[in-house]
Every structure is written in structure tokens, then in C-alpha cells.
Amino acid sequence: MATVNRRYLIAPLQNIAGSQIPSEEEVLGLLICRIEVKKKSVREAANDVVKIVIELWLKARIPFQRKDTILAKIEKLHKEFGNVKRNMGRAGSQAVREEVFKKRTKNLFDVAATNALDVLTNEEDKAFLLTQRKPGRRGQLGSVDTRLAAVEARAAQRRELQERQRQRAEDEASTSMTPVELESSSISADETAEEESGDDEEARPPKRPRRAMTNVITPSVAACLDRTKMTDRGAVHVLSAAAHSLGHDVSKLNINRSSIRRHRRKHRTDARVALKEELRGGCTLIVLxxxxxxxNLTTKKNVERLPILVSGNGTVQLLNVLKLPNGTGSEMAKAVVGALEDWDLTERIGGMSFDTTSSNTGRNNGACVLIEQQLKKYHHWKFIDRSQFEPGDSHPHVRPLLDPVEKNWFQSTLINHKGLRDDYRELLELTVIFLGQELVALALFDPLVTVEEKRQILTSLHITVGDESPAKRPKLPSQAVSGLQLQDMASTNTRRFFQKLRLEDGFLDADPATWLEREDFRTAAAFVEEIAVINDHAERGVALIQEYNRRLTQDEEQLQFLLQVVSRHRAKFPDSRKKTVAVGVAAHQEQEH
Incomplete structure (x- = not known):
């Protein structure tokens, strides 16, 4: 231990020598020497000390913490030393503080990894760390383990040899891919080549056979292999047989497992980038x-998976199928918002579609509420597909029998019955949500609603002042719903429907009989017609991850890319009929050109 001179409490040190890992006193001594003697800043001095500390812990063969963590600990120790030094020379409790600090710095400057004792396999190393952690740092580093040193030296030689072999293989590959000059009609060029080669031709080593350069894994082929769950090794056999049957020389084609794997991974990544570009635009979307x-991918442990999709403008796009630590509303909200931010879609979300479980619909911690808070949009909608509740046509002789059920039993039994089951009550409440002050605007696009009814809705829309914060769901049975008409639910809040979907609403000031002649109404009607909001799409996402989980990859990122590629391919080729495939291939070729 080489000292410089004596200072307050801690002696500056140039370096550390010994058979122990450093104490706090030694670390402070190294730091003070570089600050006060070498005139370095605290950060520069701390960086120098970090290197010395890491070198000593490496010598002890004990796993240690990250460099930035060690740096922060050194700076914190220096700050504590400064607090003690600030009151230097004072009477009273200062002497006690100095004694406590001096005694403390005799102990180990502990930067061992949190799991160091679990990682260490040598019992002597474990015992050494435990004794160093005791007051006074008892224990010494043993002599050099010649056997272990020889093993590590051989391992280093193997790594160096592998690196040289890898570099040589890359050089040969790059050489084999250089353009080959074809025969020229120029005689002088041929003669020059012969003169340059001369007698050296016999001295040259034999050339290695050129690698096949014709690639067969196009984005379409890669997507087909992913959709059909074809492994890389299986693809080698299928592609080779198909190429041979079409009259190709398989030896000239780049068909091997590693090339197929590499190209499939590349095309998945490229497909994700293309999907993000295709999804750019200004139309409002619904998140499902x-x-x-x-x-789980790599273990037998079960994990929560959350398929996240968006729909709008007639398309449905899978964003992610994320793995969650648990199925709480907080984790689901975090995953949904994260996926929307990753795809840059947070400003385009106008509604949500989800199952009515407590983790989604909880009043305080439900995913729906938390997503609204995080997106700072407090009026999202929960859509219910009306086709799920529309009755079909009844036989003329049966209709009179059903009318009493529809008018009397529905109201008296389902709404007013005190023992109503919770799931029935929830279904009724959700059905009425569809007819809220905002969503009643959907009736304006329904061809089954008469022109006169639409006029009455418009009258309420212009005259009736809506609630500042309308209820998202009715309270049954206290809130009467029988006898209500569509116009009773419309108010000035109904215009919010068009604002949130970014739709022109100028036609609301015109007579409904003339709407079909207006471009703004036709555009809005087409958009509303194409909104896919039923949760079947999310359930298809669940089926997709169930089908491909643990099949083609164990890499989480590649799994996400794989699911997006398959989802896109299924949308382009919904079935395997020849006509469908031909149309899809033609559309793909036209898109490429």
C-alpha cells in the first residue's frame, strides 16, 4: 500500500497492493489522491478508481456489479466523507462521528453482484467473500490456482482460434461473392490474362467451389413458410424437391437451413416496418x-398473453401479443398503451373493444379507465356489435305469440326482477350503452330507421342540452328505460360522436331526405359501416398465438414479427383456393411494380 502523505482521517493512496479486495478506506484514499494530488475532477477520479476496483474484483474471481453502479457508490462514499469533513475541528459530537466513520471505512467496499453467492461454484471463493464482508475484512486471497489458470488459458486460446476461423470464413465468403468476369470477344484481353497467369497457375492452390448465389427465399415464400408452420429443415426438403421438379439445378440454388433461417428472420423484420408504414394515416381507429x-416460450410455466389489435377504415391489424407478469387491469393498460405508442397510434384511438371482465371494466383499476387516463382521453366508447342482438324475421303465425314476451316479460322479468343474475344484468346494461347520448348517432346511418325518426333525433340534437358528464352505463332497475325512443337519447352531446371519429357533420344541418345526395354523409356512412368493433378479432388474435406458440421460434421479438406476418398473409389469402391465390399473387406483383 503506497501512501502519499497524511490527511484528515483518510490517507491518499497511489495504488493498492495486497491479498484482499479493497475496503472503503482504500477506495477513498485512491479517490482523494487523484482529486487533491493529481487535480482531477470527482467524476474523472471516480472513473479511474472504478477501473482499479474492477481489476481487483476480477482477480478475486467474484462477480461484481455494473460499472455505473460502482461509480455511483464511489461518488456517494466521497459525499459522505465530505459531510464528516465539513465539521472538522468542532467540539462535542464531531469526535464521535469521526470515530464511527473511521471504523466503518475499515470494512469491505462491497460491490459484489446480488446473486454472487449463487453464481460462485468454488466453495473457497464463497468462503472468501463471506469473510471479507465481516468487520475488519478477515481472510486473504490464496495462491494462484495453476490448474484453473491453465484451463482459462486454453479457453482463451480456443476463443482466439474460433475468432480467426470466423474472420477467415467471412473473408472467403466475401471473396467468393465478387463478380466474375465473363469471356470477352476481345482477343487482346484474353492474351493479357494468359500472360499474367503464366507459370504461376500451377503454384496456385485449387479454388474452392463457388457458393450458390441464387436466392429463393423471397418475402412471399418466407410468409408462406411461416403461415404453414414449416421448419427451416423442412423447408430445405420442400424447396429442393419443388425446384428439382421445375427443372432447376438445386446445386446452384441457395437452399440450406442457415440461409433460410437468416432470410426468414430478415423478412419478418422488414414486414413489420412495412406494416407500420401501411398503417400510417389520419383515420380514427378502435383498439381491441x-x-x-x-x-411460456421457453419454460412450462403459464403466462398471461394479451393480443392487441386495431380496426378502422375496413382493416384489422395485429399490433402485438405481449407477455404480461399478471392479468390485472394495470398491466393490461400498460401493455395496450405501450403498443399504441410503439406504433405511433395514440392520437388516432377513438374507441375500445374488450370483454366485460372486472379487470377491464373495474371502476378504479380497470384497464379501460386506466387507458383513458394514460391517453388523456376520457370519452372512449365501448362498442357492441348490433348484429349480436338483432332478431331475425319471424313467421307471421309466430309473431303474435312473441309480442307479449317482447313487451311484457322482457320488462317485468328481466328488468324489474330483484333476483336478476349479474351476467343477465350486465348484458342488459351493455345493450343500453349502445343507445347512449353519443352513440345514438349510429341510428342516423341505419337504413331501418325512418326519415321521420331521424328528423326527430336531429331536433333533440339541436335543442336538448346534454349532460356535461353523461353516465357511461345506466343503473338498473332504478333508471327506467321502457318507453324511451331514439330521440329521447339524443342531445347536444351526440355531436361528440363525429368529433371523436373526425367525421364531417355538416349534413346534420340538412334534411335527412337529402343526405344520400351529400358527399359528407356518404363518406361518414362508409366509415361507420367499415368499423370492425366486435371482439371476435381479439379472439382470433388469441387463437393465433395459441396456434404458433412454441412452434417456430423461442425468441420473443421474432414471435411478435412472426404473428404479424401470418396475420397479414391470412388477410391477403383467406383460403387456399387457386383463384384466391392467383388474385393475391397478382395484387402482390402489381404492388411491387
């Missing part, structure tokens, strides 16, 4: 999600 418990 649905959770499912399933087996």
Missing part, C-alpha cells in the same frame, strides 16, 4: 384486446 393464459 383479449387476454389468455398459456404456456
Amino acid at each position: 384486446w383479449d387476454g389468455k393464459l398459456m404456456q
Whole structure:
């Protein structure tokens, strides 16, 4: 231990020598020497000390913390020393403080990894760390383990040899890919080549056979292999047989497992980038999600998976199928918002579609509420597909029998019955949500609603002042719903429907009989017609991850890319009929050109 001179409490040190890992006193001594003697800043001095500390811990063969963590600990120790030094020379309790600090710095400057004792396999190393952690740092580093040193030296030689072999292989590959000059009609060029080669031709080593350069894994082929769950090794056999049957020389084609794997991974990444570009635009979207418990990629432990999709403008796009630590509303909200931010869609979300579980619809911690808070949009909608509740046509002789059920039993039994089951009550409440002050605007696009009814809705829309914060769901049975008409639900709040979907609403000031002649109404009607909001899409996302989980990859990122590629391919080729495939291929070729 080489000292410089004596200072307050801690002696500056140039370096550390010994058979122990450093104490706090030694670390402070190294730091003070570089600050006060070498005139370095605290950060520069701390960086120098970090290197010395890491070198000593490496010598002890004990796992240690990250460099930035060690740096922060050194700076914190220096700050504590400064607090003690600030009151230097004072009477009273200062002497006690100095004694406590001096005694403390005799102990180990502990930067061992939190799991160091679990990682260490040598019992002597474990015992050494434990004794160093005791007051006074008892224990010494043993002599050099010659056997272990020889093993590590051989391992280093192997790594160096592998690196040289890898570099040589890359050089040969790059050489084999250089353009080959074809035969020229120029005689002088041929003669020059012969003169340059001369007698050296016999001295040259034999050339290695050129690698096949014709690639067969196009984005379309890669997507087909992913959709059909074809492994890389299986693809080698299928592609080779198909190429041979079409009259190609398989030896000239780049068909091997590693090349196929590399190209498939590349095309998946490229497909994700293309999907993000295709989804750019200004139309409003609906976000859908649905959770499912399933087996993890690499272990037998079950994990929560959350497929997240968006729909709008006639398309449905899978964003992610994320793995969650649990199925709480907080985790689901975090995953949904994260996916929307990743795809840059947070400003385009106008509604949500999800299953009515407590984790989604909880009043305080439900995913729906938390997503609204995080997106700072407090009036999203929960859509219910009306086709799920529309009755079909009844036979003329049966209709009179059903009328009493529809008018009397529905109201008296389902709404007013005190023992109503919770799931029935929830269904009724959700059905009425569809007819809220905002969503009643959907009736304006319904061809089954008469022109006169639409006029009455418009009258209420212009005259009736809506609630500042309308209820998102009615309270049954206290809130009467029988006898209500569509116009009774419309108010000035109904215009919010068009604002949130970014739709022109100029036609609301015109007579409904003339709407079909107006471009703004036709545009809005087409948009509303194409909104896919039923949760079947999220359930298809669940089925997709169940089908491909643990099949083609164990890499989480590649799994996300794989699911997006398959989802896109299924949208382009919904079935395997020849006509469908031909149309899809033609559309793809036209898009490429």
C-alpha cells in the first residue's frame, strides 16, 4: 500500500497492493489522491478508481456489479466523507462521528453482484467473500490456482482460434461473392490474362467451389413458410424437391437451413416496418384486446398473453401479443398503451373493444379507465356489435305469440326482477350503452330507421342540452328505460360522436331526405359501416398465438414479427383456393411494380 502523505482521517493512496479486495478506506484514499494530488475532477477520479476496483474484483474471481453502479457508490462514499469533513475541528459530537466513520471505512467496499453467492461454484471463493464482508475484512486471497489458470488459458486460446476461423470464413465468403468476369470477344484481353497467369497457375492452390448465389427465399415464400408452420429443415426438403421438379439445378440454388433461417428472420423484420408504414394515416381507429393464459416460450410455466389489435377504415391489424407478469387491469393498460405508442397510434384511438371482465371494466383499476387516463382521453366508447342482438324475421303465425314476451316479460322479468343474475344484468346494461347520448348517432346511418325518426333525433340534437358528464352505463332497475325512443337519447352531446371519429357533420344541418345526395354523409356512412368493433378479432388474435406458440421460434421479438406476418398473409389469402391465390399473387406483383 503506497501512501502519499497524511490527511484528515483518510490517507491518499497511489495504488493498492495486497491479498484482499479493497475496503472503503482504500477506495477513498485512491479517490482523494487523484482529486487533491493529481487535480482531477470527482467524476474523472471516480472513473479511474472504478477501473482499479474492477481489476481487483476480477482477480478475486467474484462477480461484481455494473460499472455505473460502482461509480455511483464511489461518488456517494466521497459525499459522505465530505459531510464528516465539513465539521472538522468542532467540539462535542464531531469526535464521535469521526470515530464511527473511521471504523466503518475499515470494512469491505462491497460491490459484489446480488446473486454472487449463487453464481460462485468454488466453495473457497464463497468462503472468501463471506469473510471479507465481516468487520475488519478477515481472510486473504490464496495462491494462484495453476490448474484453473491453465484451463482459462486454453479457453482463451480456443476463443482466439474460433475468432480467426470466423474472420477467415467471412473473408472467403466475401471473396467468393465478387463478380466474375465473363469471356470477352476481345482477343487482346484474353492474351493479357494468359500472360499474367503464366507459370504461376500451377503454384496456385485449387479454388474452392463457388457458393450458390441464387436466392429463393423471397418475402412471399418466407410468409408462406411461416403461415404453414414449416421448419427451416423442412423447408430445405420442400424447396429442393419443388425446384428439382421445375427443372432447376438445386446445386446452384441457395437452399440450406442457415440461409433460410437468416432470410426468414430478415423478412419478418422488414414486414413489420412495412406494416407500420401501411398503417400510417389520419383515420380514427378502435383498439381491441383479449387476454389468455398459456404456456411460456421457453419454460412450462403459464403466462398471461394479451393480443392487441386495431380496426378502422375496413382493416384489422395485429399490433402485438405481449407477455404480461399478471392479468390485472394495470398491466393490461400498460401493455395496450405501450403498443399504441410503439406504433405511433395514440392520437388516432377513438374507441375500445374488450370483454366485460372486472379487470377491464373495474371502476378504479380497470384497464379501460386506466387507458383513458394514460391517453388523456376520457370519452372512449365501448362498442357492441348490433348484429349480436338483432332478431331475425319471424313467421307471421309466430309473431303474435312473441309480442307479449317482447313487451311484457322482457320488462317485468328481466328488468324489474330483484333476483336478476349479474351476467343477465350486465348484458342488459351493455345493450343500453349502445343507445347512449353519443352513440345514438349510429341510428342516423341505419337504413331501418325512418326519415321521420331521424328528423326527430336531429331536433333533440339541436335543442336538448346534454349532460356535461353523461353516465357511461345506466343503473338498473332504478333508471327506467321502457318507453324511451331514439330521440329521447339524443342531445347536444351526440355531436361528440363525429368529433371523436373526425367525421364531417355538416349534413346534420340538412334534411335527412337529402343526405344520400351529400358527399359528407356518404363518406361518414362508409366509415361507420367499415368499423370492425366486435371482439371476435381479439379472439382470433388469441387463437393465433395459441396456434404458433412454441412452434417456430423461442425468441420473443421474432414471435411478435412472426404473428404479424401470418396475420397479414391470412388477410391477403383467406383460403387456399387457386383463384384466391392467383388474385393475391397478382395484387402482390402489381404492388411491387
